[in-house]
Amino acid sequence: MTSPAPRPRVPRSCLALGLGLLAACSGEPDLILYCSLDQGFSEPLILRFEQETGLDVRTEFDIEANKNVGLAMRIREEAKSRPRCDVFWSNECAQTVALAEDGLLAAYDSPSAREIPETFRDPQRRWTGFAARARVYIVNTTLADPAEIKTMWDLFDPRWRGKVAMARPLAGMTNTHMTALYLTLGEAEGRRYVETAAKLAADGGLNLATGNAHVMRLVREGQAAFGWTDTDDYNVARLEGYPVAAVYPDRDGVGTLLIPNTVSIQKSAPRPEAARRFVDWVLRPEIEAELAQSRGAQIPVRASVPRPAHVVDATGFTAMKVDWHAVGQSVQKRTAEFQELFLK
Amino acid sequence: MSRPLVVAALVAFAVLGLAPVLVMVARVAPHDLAGVFGQRSMALLGRTALLGGGAAAVALVVGLPYGFLVARTDVPGARTWRALGVLPILLPPLVIAMSWAGMTSLRGGLATTAVLGLCTFPLVALYAARAFERIDARQEEAALLAGGLRGVLRVELPLVMPSALFAACFAFVLAINDFAVPDYVSSIGPKWNVYADEVFASWRSSQSTGPAVAAALPLVFLTALALWPALELRRRNHLASFSSDFRRPGTLRLGAWRWPALVLVLAVLCVAAITPLGRLVFEAGGGTRGFSLAHMQAAFARALELGRSNLQSSLLFAAGAALIAVPIGLVLGHALERSGRAGRWLAAVALVPIAVPAILFGIGGIAVWNRPQTGVVYDSGWMAVLLFAGRFLPFAVLAFSAAVAMLDPRIEESARLAGARPARRLLWIVTPALLPAVFGSALLVFVLSMRELDATILVPAANSSVLFRLYNAVHFGRDDFVAALALLVVFFVVAPGLLWTFFARRRLEVLP
Numbered sequence: 001m002t003s004p005a006p007r008p009r010v011p012r013s014c015l016a017l018g019l020g021l022l023a024a025c026s027g028e029p030d031l032i033l034y035c036s037l038d039q040g041f042s043e044p045l046i047l048r049f050e051q052e053t054g055l056d057v058r059t060e061f062d063i064e065a066n067k068n069v070g071l072a073m074r075i076r077e078e079a080k081s082r083p084r085c086d087v088f089w090s091n092e093c094a095q096t097v098a099l100a101e102d103g104l105l106a107a108y109d110s111p112s113a114r115e116i117p118e119t120f121r122d123p124q125r126r127w128t129g130f131a132a133r134a135r136v137y138i139v140n141t142t143l144a145d146p147a148e149i150k151t152m153w154d155l156f157d158p159r160w161r162g163k164v165a166m167a168r169p170l171a172g173m174t175n176t177h178m179t180a181l182y183l184t185l186g187e188a189e190g191r192r193y194v195e196t197a198a199k200l201a202a203d204g205g206l207n208l209a210t211g212n213a214h215v216m217r218l219v220r221e222g223q224a225a226f227g228w229t230d231t232d233d234y235n236v237a238r239l240e241g242y243p244v245a246a247v248y249p250d251r252d253g254v255g256t257l258l259i260p261n262t263v264s265i266q267k268s269a270p271r272p273e274a275a276r277r278f279v280d281w282v283l284r285p286e287i288e289a290e291l292a293q294s295r296g297a298q299i300p301v302r303a304s305v306p307r308p309a310h311v312v313d314a315t316g317f318t319a320m321k322v323d324w325h326a327v328g329q330s331v332q333k334r335t336a337e338f339q340e341l342f343l344k
Numbered sequence: 345m346s347r348p349l350v351v352a353a354l355v356a357f358a359v360l361g362l363a364p365v366l367v368m369v370a371r372v373a374p375h376d377l378a379g380v381f382g383q384r385s386m387a388l389l390g391r392t393a394l395l396g397g398g399a400a401a402v403a404l405v406v407g408l409p410y411g412f413l414v415a416r417t418d419v420p421g422a423r424t425w426r427a428l429g430v431l432p433i434l435l436p437p438l439v440i441a442m443s444w445a446g447m448t449s450l451r452g453g454l455a456t457t458a459v460l461g462l463c464t465f466p467l468v469a470l471y472a473a474r475a476f477e478r479i480d481a482r483q484e485e486a487a488l489l490a491g492g493l494r495g496v497l498r499v500e501l502p503l504v505m506p507s508a509l510f511a512a513c514f515a516f517v518l519a520i521n522d523f524a525v526p527d528y529v530s531s532i533g534p535k536w537n538v539y540a541d542e543v544f545a546s547w548r549s550s551q552s553t554g555p556a557v558a559a560a561l562p563l564v565f566l567t568a569l570a571l572w573p574a575l576e577l578r579r580r581n582h583l584a585s586f587s588s589d590f591r592r593p594g595t596l597r598l599g600a601w602r603w604p605a606l607v608l609v610l611a612v613l614c615v616a617a618i619t620p621l622g623r624l625v626f627e628a629g630g631g632t633r634g635f636s637l638a639h640m641q642a643a644f645a646r647a648l649e650l651g652r653s654n655l656q657s658s659l660l661f662a663a664g665a666a667l668i669a670v671p672i673g674l675v676l677g678h679a680l681e682r683s684g685r686a687g688r689w690l691a692a693v694a695l696v697p698i699a700v701p702a703i704l705f706g707i708g709g710i711a712v713w714n715r716p717q718t719g720v721v722y723d724s725g726w727m728a729v730l731l732f733a734g735r736f737l738p739f740a741v742l743a744f745s746a747a748v749a750m751l752d753p754r755i756e757e758s759a760r761l762a763g764a765r766p767a768r769r770l771l772w773i774v775t776p777a778l779l780p781a782v783f784g785s786a787l788l789v790f791v792l793s794m795r796e797l798d799a800t801i802l803v804p805a806a807n808s809s810v811l812f813r814l815y816n817a818v819h820f821g822r823d824d825f826v827a828a829l830a831l832l833v834v835f836f837v838v839a840p841g842l843l844w845t846f847f848a849r850r851r852l853e854v855l856p
Contacts, residue, residue: 039813039816040816040817058804060804061807061816069547070801073547073802074710074803077553077707077802082714082715082719084714084723168527168535170545170548170549171545201534201535202535204533207531207532208531209531210531218531223532224532332549335549339549342537343388343537343542344537
């Protein structure tokens, strides 16, 4: 006689796993925020917003490797079937302008943005810029004298051949920077700058790093004498005591590019009221001041906002005049051109 | 096998693994293909093929002797080196590249090829080791008598080569789909671009998905081109199977060559795994700015404090994916092996999820799951679980298929004649016999899910994963924190397999 086989049972570990995953699916939040500003800076601020307002915010971050494009890509993809993002807090401008051009952003004129200069605001109020980063040269002071580096063209000076660096301009701030140069310098000069960079990169005269943080690492460790990076990356090297200096180039020329954070409300935001509350909150001068104090040393766009000594004000450099609307409109076309030039 | 069970498994595979790919491919319009096959992209593709071929050759040259030495010879500590030899394939290739680029002036195409070859050599070593173990003792004794160790190698190499080449095809696939290593290694000196760069750049530059998917197609074609011979080798049963009267071969004595062989094994391990891990330990302790144990302790405490919830999420996602992939893989792997001609097609279809770039698979996942009816799943941790399960199901299917091939069909036939129904046979006859494969394929899916980022990077659940926090921390130069967190991830990835290897009586069956 054979005993009946035991009935299969669901192991307890499977139940625990299922419950764990269900727990990960918490209830509906009061606000869904997509944020590409570094998690370390933005997370404490968002927590404070939750404490002050009692609203439950679900924040979804981008990672550096995506260069801010990941969240914009997701917003586009989700908009096709089920929009879920309310507010997009981007750490740059071009992708936000492109989303606005595609009709994905709603207009909102926040009362907190009154003092923000018009150059950092969309005329139709679909996005607002604040807390900027500047595109600067980070210089290793043991290898080069910062006083000798004055203009963007110094990157191509033969005496620095093989000792300079920039990120490949296919995404992120470098992409926005190079796109803006076409508009600021004019088509011919902008193209000359980018083509010279590509030509030098092909034969090793210019080192192409994986990103701006990598440029900072190459310079701080002495593998390059100087290179293009952002002020937040420069500030990290400065805080850690490396022999570095920042050069805000072209004081007597086109000036230094300032790229602001941008905040925008999605056109199909499921929670528009909470979205407006967040935008009003984050655009307050106090938040810009806190971002200036942070490790990222973001530059306030309002002259009245206090800042620490290492964060420049309007007297410390010449700001490049940029038509962000035009940058957003041309960024895709330029990126395709950069792809042809730099991916060979 | 029960037909409803196979149909259910096929439906699950279609939803998890195929739907994200098909949704994306359907978006390609004919005009999106214009320019995809231009001169520049073809030049990039040619260089990429060269990189893949080079990396596969390095993997073959390093992996074949390594597999032989640790599996068949009396090299001291062979069992330990065999287990540790898996490490390089578990470490992110970028970690290995960063370690070596930081310590040497190796740059450019040759350095990229060497790094990717070293990262993938364990594949060849594992397959070669298994093939060397499946050579019949009688055949080997005859070769040994006739020509000594050299004679053994002369006879056995042709028998082992198909397995090694099969693994080299996978090394080729992994190498051609990597863009981070070529980008990083050639950041000083002339830039050495590859086609995977073009794919990633197209995703970032195109605001519609059609052109981006179209840009990925040549790479998918190259991947398929490499997987086709691998499948053919498998189909023709060239991957070292053995008959019922098989006699396991004994350990080969190396004599005076024992110690030089140990040096060779250790050198490979040092270059491919121990040095990069050592570099991470050094960074966690403060690196070039002053190494101290107190600093390292603080870095680990901080990594645990900030990364604990992320580690928990990743472990949960990876374990969930493994639990889903195992039953589906078991049913499909069994069907693939026992269903003749249909199995051949199933093997080809099963590879689709891994033949496409991860980001394409991830965006396809959004298109499939972000709907009002499935919004709850999309917003939750389940989304990461389902994407991981879909992406890595092919490995589970192939691992089970390989294990089923070793299972005598007469056992199942006897159970059938005794009146056991198909589902019962699967649960109570096949599964217990394949226990090492059950654990092995679960481990494979678990490990791959733990170290995967690109496929889920765009879905909400990715936000809580440990790799997400790790890559974000890289940006702001928190090198000690990054190194400590990376070491914790490596520990959780490696620990289950090492525990099984050292303490279980039966060997883990993990090879697809």
